[in-house]
Amino acid sequence: MEINYQEIGFKCGLEIHQQLDGKKLFCNCPTLNSDKEADIKIERKLKAVAGEKGEIDIAAQHEMVKDKLFIYESNSQDTCLVEYDEEPPHELNKNSLETALKVALLLNAKIIDEIQIMRKTVIDGSNVSGFQRTALIAMDGFVETPQGKVSIQTIYLEEESAQKLEDGTDFVRYKLDRLGIPLIEIATGTEIKNSEHAREVAAYIGMVLRSVEGVKRGLGTIRQDVNISITDGARTEIKGFQDLRSIPKVIEHEVKRQIDSIDKGKKLQKEVRKAEQDFSSSFLRPMPGAHRLYPETDVLPANVPKKYLEELKKKLPKLLSHKTEEFERKYGLPNQMAKEIIAYDNFELLVKTFSKIDPFTIANTLVNIPKEIKTRFNMDSSKLTQKDFEEILSYLNEGKISKEAILDLLIKKIKNEKIDLTHFESVSDEELENEIKKIISEKPNLNIGAYMGLVMSKHRGKVDGKKIMEILKRYAK
Amino acid sequence: MIPELGDVVKVIAKDGVYEGILMPRPEILEKGYTVIKLDNGYNVGIEDSKIEKIELISKHKKLDPIKYRKAEHKKSLLTVSILSFGGTISSKIDYKTGGTYADYTAEDFIQMLPELENVANLRAEKVMGLMSEDLAPEDWQMMAKRIAKELNDEEVSGVVVTQGTDTLHFSTAAMSFFLKNLNKPVVFTAAQRSIDRGSSDAFFNLLCAVNAAAKFDGAAVVTCMHGTSDDKYCILNRGTKVRKMHTSRRDAFRPINELPLAKINEDGKIEILNNNYEKRNENKVSIHDKFESKTALIYVYPGIDADIFDIYIKKKYRGLVIAGTGLGHVPTFNPKHTLIKKLKELIDNGILVVIAPQAIYGRVHPYVYTNLRKLSIGLNCIFVEDMLPEVAYVKLGWVLGHGDKMEEVKKMMITNYAHEINERSDEKNFLY
Numbered sequence: 001m002e003i004n005y006q007e008i009g010f011k012c013g014l015e016i017h018q019q020l021d022g023k024k025l026f027c028n029c030p031t032l033n034s035d036k037e038a039d040i041k042i043e044r045k046l047k048a049v050a051g052e053k054g055e056i057d058i059a060a061q062h063e064m065v066k067d068k069l070f071i072y073e074s075n076s077q078d079t080c081l082v083e084y085d086e087e088p089p090h091e092l093n094k095n096s097l098e099t100a101l102k103v104a105l106l107l108n109a110k111i112i113d114e115i116q117i118m119r120k121t122v123i124d125g126s127n128v129s130g131f132q133r134t135a136l137i138a139m140d141g142f143v144e145t146p147q148g149k150v151s152i153q154t155i156y157l158e159e160e161s162a163q164k165l166e167d168g169t170d171f172v173r174y175k176l177d178r179l180g181i182p183l184i185e186i187a188t189g190t191e192i193k194n195s196e197h198a199r200e201v202a203a204y205i206g207m208v209l210r211s212v213e214g215v216k217r218g219l220g221t222i223r224q225d226v227n228i229s230i231t232d233g234a235r236t237e238i239k240g241f242q243d244l245r246s247i248p249k250v251i252e253h254e255v256k257r258q259i260d261s262i263d264k265g266k267k268l269q270k271e272v273r274k275a276e277q278d279f280s281s282s283f284l285r286p287m288p289g290a291h292r293l294y295p296e297t298d299v300l301p302a303n304v305p306k307k308y309l310e311e312l313k314k315k316l317p318k319l320l321s322h323k324t325e326e327f328e329r330k331y332g333l334p335n336q337m338a339k340e341i342i343a344y345d346n347f348e349l350l351v352k353t354f355s356k357i358d359p360f361t362i363a364n365t366l367v368n369i370p371k372e373i374k375t376r377f378n379m380d381s382s383k384l385t386q387k388d389f390e391e392i393l394s395y396l397n398e399g400k401i402s403k404e405a406i407l408d409l410l411i412k413k414i415k416n417e418k419i420d421l422t423h424f425e426s427v428s429d430e431e432l433e434n435e436i437k438k439i440i441s442e443k444p445n446l447n448i449g450a451y452m453g454l455v456m457s458k459h460r461g462k463v464d465g466k467k468i469m470e471i472l473k474r475y476a477k
Numbered sequence: 478m479i480p481e482l483g484d485v486v487k488v489i490a491k492d493g494v495y496e497g498i499l500m501p502r503p504e505i506l507e508k509g510y511t512v513i514k515l516d517n518g519y520n521v522g523i524e525d526s527k528i529e530k531i532e533l534i535s536k537h538k539k540l541d542p543i544k545y546r547k548a549e550h551k552k553s554l555l556t557v558s559i560l561s562f563g564g565t566i567s568s569k570i571d572y573k574t575g576g577t578y579a580d581y582t583a584e585d586f587i588q589m590l591p592e593l594e595n596v597a598n599l600r601a602e603k604v605m606g607l608m609s610e611d612l613a614p615e616d617w618q619m620m621a622k623r624i625a626k627e628l629n630d631e632e633v634s635g636v637v638v639t640q641g642t643d644t645l646h647f648s649t650a651a652m653s654f655f656l657k658n659l660n661k662p663v664v665f666t667a668a669q670r671s672i673d674r675g676s677s678d679a680f681f682n683l684l685c686a687v688n689a690a691a692k693f694d695g696a697a698v699v700t701c702m703h704g705t706s707d708d709k710y711c712i713l714n715r716g717t718k719v720r721k722m723h724t725s726r727r728d729a730f731r732p733i734n735e736l737p738l739a740k741i742n743e744d745g746k747i748e749i750l751n752n753n754y755e756k757r758n759e760n761k762v763s764i765h766d767k768f769e770s771k772t773a774l775i776y777v778y779p780g781i782d783a784d785i786f787d788i789y790i791k792k793k794y795r796g797l798v799i800a801g802t803g804l805g806h807v808p809t810f811n812p813k814h815t816l817i818k819k820l821k822e823l824i825d826n827g828i829l830v831v832i833a834p835q836a837i838y839g840r841v842h843p844y845v846y847t848n849l850r851k852l853s854i855g856l857n858c859i860f861v862e863d864m865l866p867e868v869a870y871v872k873l874g875w876v877l878g879h880g881d882k883m884e885e886v887k888k889m890m891i892t893n894y895a896h897e898i899n900e901r902s903d904e905k906n907f908l909y
Contacts, residue, residue, distance in 0.1 A: 043707040046675035049589065085676050086669075086706060086726045110492055114510045114522025123675045130675025136519035140493065154517065293518030294673070300506070301522055 003255055005194040009231030012192040012251065013153075014202055017223045018103075018209045019216040020096050020182035025159050026089035026133060026299065027082035027180060033220065034177040036075035042084055044070045046123045046130050067170075070125035072162065074176035083179045085128040088298040092117065092135075096182035097302060098312070099214035100137055100157040103184055105316055106208050107152045109141030114303040115157075121292040124285070125172050126161035128179065133296050134158035143188075143204050147197045151189030158183050184209070190227070195248035195255075198226060202244055203343040207320045210345065217345070226251060233258035234268035239284065240275045244343075245370075245382035249279040257281075279382075331359035340367045346386065353390075354397040361403050365393060369407050379414050388413040395421065401462075402426035408461045427463055436471050448476050483537030488513055491527040496534070550598050555634035557597040557690040558627040562620060562648075563606040564641025566668035566679045589672070590680055596745060597691040600633070609641025609667075614768045614874060617651040621766045624652065628661050628762045635662040635690030637683070642667040642721055642729065645700060649716030650871040651768075652698045653895035658760035659696040664689045665716070666701045669727045678703055678727040685711035685741040692747055695754040698895070699738060703727040712737035715754070717868050717897035720837065733837060734863045734899055735906050753896065767878030772796045774870040776835060777807050783819035789828060796829040796873040799858075800866040805832040805841030809848040820856055829886060830858045831873055833866040838907055859890045862898045872897060 003010075024031055045067070074083065081087035097115075104111055119131035134156050141152035160181035162174040186205055192198050202224050209215050209222065216222075224244065228251060229235040236258075238250055254273070257280075261268055270287035320342050327338040331351065341347050341363045350366075351359045366389060370381035392409045395401045401409065405424040412419055427435075432455075439454055448469075455468050480486045480499050488495040488511065497513040500520055510522040511531070593599060604623050607616065620638070627636045640648060649665050656663065666686035668679035686701040689711075693699075698716035705728050714732045723729035736751040771794040775786075789797060801807055808814040820830055832852060834841045840863040843853030852858045861869050873890065880886040891898070899906075 043709060044676065045681070045708045047589070047677070047680050049673055049675055049677070081726065084706060088725060112521045113524040113527075114512075116512065116520035116522055118519055119674070120518075121675065128676060129670075130677075134519075136515070136517075136521055139521075154519075156519075295520060301510075303507070303510070303522065 003195075003252060008255065008259065009229075010194065010255065011190040011227075011229045012198055013190040013227045014186075014188045014192065014198060014205070015225040015227065015237075016184075016186045016188075016202060016205050016209075017225070018184045018186075019160060019221040020099050020184065021214050021216050022095050022182070023093055024082075024180040025093050025096055025157070025182040026091075027080055027087075028090065029078060029080050029083065029180065031181040031216070032078065032177065034075055034078045036078060036177075038073035038075055038175070040072075040074050040076050040079070040084075040176075042072045042128075044072065044085075044125075044128065046070065046125060048123060049121075049130075068125065069171040070128075071171055071173045072128060072176050073165070073173065078177040079179070083128060083176045085130075089133065089296070092299055092302050093182060095214065097137070097157060099212060100155070100182075100184050101304065101309070101312055102212050102316055103186075103209060103215075104138035104141065104155045105313060106211065106319065107138075107141040107143060107155065107186065107205070109138035109152055109155055111138045111304050111309060112136060114301050116301045117296040117299045118293045119296045120158075121294075122161070125174060126164065126179075127159070128162065128176070132159050132161065133299070134185075134293075135302075143201065143208075145197065145200050145204055147193055147200060148191065150191045150201050152186060153189050154185075154187045156185040156187075158185060184215075195251035198251055199244060199247045202247055206244065207343055211317050211320045213317065226254075228254050228258075230255060230258050230262075232262050234270050235287065236268075236270070236281075237272045237287065238275050238281050239272060243382065243385075245384075246275070246279055249380065249382055250275050250281065253279050254281060331363070333360060333363055337363050337367060350390070350393060354393050356397045356399075357393060357403075361396070361406075362393065365389060365406055365410075369410060372407065373411060373414070377411065379411060381410070381414065383414050384410060395424075399426065400424075402464070404464055405461050424462060427459060429467070432459075432463060432467070433471055436468070436475055440475050446476075448472055451476055478533055480531055480533045481537065485534040485537075486513070487532040487534055488523055488528055489530040489532065490523055491529065495521065495523060497521075498537075499531075548594055548599060551594075554596070554598050555691040556632050557599055557635055557637055557687050558630075558633050559599060559601045559637045559639065559687070560620075560623055560627065561601070561603040561606075562612070562616070562638065562640040564609050564639065564667055565671050566639045566641075566666065566682070590683055592684060593687055596684070596687050597634070599687070600627075607641075609643035609645065612640065612644055612648065614651070614770060617648060617655065618766045618768065620648065621652060621655040621764050624663055625656060625762045625764050628656070628659070628663070633661070635664060635693065637686045637690045638663060638665045639683070640665065640667060642669055642702075645730070646716075646720050646865075647867055647871055649698050649700055649719065650865075650868045650895075650897070651875070653716040653897070654872060654875045655764060655766040656698065657763045657765050659698070659755065660758050660760040660762055662690055662693045662695055662757075663698045663716075664693070664701045664713070665699065669725060669729060678708075681708045681743075682711060684743075685745075688745040689713055689739075689741050689747065692745070693739060693741075694757055695738060696757050696760075697738065697754045700730050701741060702730040704737070704740060709743060711741045712750075713739040713741065715896055717895045718865070718899070720865055720867065732906070732909050733865055734839070734902065735896075736903070736909060765875075765879060768874045769795050769877030770874070772798075772870065772874035772877060774798045774800065774866060776800045776866075777802055777816070779808070779814075781808060781814055781816065783814070783816050786816075786819045786823060790823060790826050794828050796831065796877050797823065798831045798833055798866055798869045798873055800835040801832050801841065801852075802835055804845055804849060805834065805843070805852065805860055806846070806848055807852065809851060817851055817856070820852070820858065824856055824858075827883070829873070829877070829883065829890075830856070831869055831890060832858050832860045833864055833869040835866065837865065839863060840902060859887055861890060863902065864897050868897050 115135045117135045120134050122132050137157050138155040160183045162176050162179040166173040224241045225239045227237050272284045273281035274284045323342050324338045344366050350362050373379050373381040401424045482501050486499045495513050497515040500512040500514050502512045509525050512522050514520050627633050664686045666682045670677045672679045689701050699713040700719050701711050704710045704712040714737050718735045720733050721729050722731045738751050740748040807816040841860045843860040876889040
């Protein structure tokens, strides 16, 4: 079913969460995903408490009913009393704030004069304190994308939550090394036009983030949540995307789920859902209400003097998108491809690693071949992982396959089929020429198209068709 | 109309328009910003110099007070009184200063912890709303009166007292001396994390404290706070043998020089660890709450200037507790810093000098070193064994309040009234 996004009243916004490097936001612990063995174990319970207006939040109530025991584990070198909620927070980390402000400026946002740190009630145990410290640092920015301008409504600087290890029937186990890592949250407006546009916007914001020093890189350091609604549906927030490329799929699934429910006359609830491996999503919790924020009184507000901001503006890094031009020049890529390839972090590294492959082929493998697989073969190329690409490119680099084999091999990867390289062995020019001569001598007087068919039937996916034609033209009449 | 705090306003500034609720800003902070709570719940501070106009959108709506369900009296349950004296356990945010302030009444405790209804029939009263650091001996006197009234009520099985943590161990020491012929448990509890957060230790502490007040078989003033950082059990520590040993941890209250009297488990089960306490009885509690306000507690340190003691002579103090180094020393032979001459002057002026251990753990000793003998034999200072300096201060004020003659007062200082002195130093009593 093709989705007509305009007709269904599609509204979609993104929330992008990016971890920062350095020290934690409110203590001097390191920001790492630690592999040290836990030597601290704490067991706690949380209560739902009334908010500023005397009402208990609905999301909070939902969790309270569960009455769970929270078990926190960590290594004492990675965490301190602040994470255990046994010591008040230290001052707001100035380096994190500076990094976040740079990102905000690059997203054309208006910086808040005096930043107020808030407590956001979270009682699923992922914050030992029962709340997440968070601050609105900038508003009203925008990004330009090929499909149009998208507003950046809000930019927050906040604490990362603890990592869940185990969800038991009456307990939840968390690891605390991640708790308190500085996190930038960027929320876009709902101008996103369709599922593919959502991916583009996410990719662009990811590029801006990676342009700034102090931003963490690598798996798990950036997460995207998508907010979706359609006419007569209900706003859902989908969390836990593994990969940027899966955004369009997950959106399409959610839109179809909502359309289905509306058709069946079901009333949809505002809710938070979790993205699953197969791009569907499952219920996580009801959407939190509006009463979950109150001031963090243990930390002073941070004011951002004009003079400091002016200095910061002068120090802003060049956006990676300025690299488009550089890539065009350096790697001889066409403009469109250069534009698209800058979203791929690993491109330059791949060019370096696979020095025998020309950069265009690498860019083509990353950008265009997956698109072709999707449109021509109607297959889901977002299933392809970084590793899959690296594996196939390494075969090409070692001369084990020809570049014509890339598409077929990637398809095999999607289908999870075993790869037997003998079917894809490349044929040398000399071998090919001998073969063609042999065919012509065996079956003389055929037209050139017929010869082409014969050669291709044997070498499809191994040899460039153009090359066959070239040789045929020399030997056939 | 000029917008007031709590009103929904539109702030028109040079760089744009902000809409939200006008919020108070801690007065102590630098001026020049207006704080607005935006629709998304976040507060932002806008520089006043760029604000052109603040328009009123709608007036602040007063919220209906929350209606409390009246607790029903269950015949099967015992009755516990909760007396609230303020502190973090009963505090919420003060938007004027940004800090937390004492406001919750004892009824709020019942509202926020419905489990309590299955533990005991509750009576609750907010007596005062002071933070710990503001409590003074006059407040202890009022505290003793209110507690005694409850203890002498036949229906009441025990009393829970809530206050701030910082000086909790001063209050428990005071109550240990002030309340004579104690008949039931007086259980002090508090919180290290404010009650407006889901992780507050107040809930668990309060649950354990009500259990202890109802079921503990002792007639003793005790603290009931987390035993560890986990929400697993609380410990009951004797009011004269407990001290806040950490600024912020929830298990900050540790027994000093003895074991806790008991553990209170999550399910209310009481496990006795130290049986050395008086049992519940039918006594009528009387109050002995005179307190000599001209009593001081002084911490000795290298480089101390003897002249700082002059003020105590000038202001006609009657008693001084000196938290001495090690076994109870003060600078002795250092000509620049010796206190010996000055202490003699104090004593000659009728001031009683008491020596307590600055090391907190362990016992002072009057004779081990020559310098100690100068204090004990030479000057007749009173060495108070393993009594905590804070307890010695409270006791000295109380003793001076009730005795006149120096010899009588000296004797009272080393007489055990509330297990403030342990005769034995058990090996297991260090760093529990």
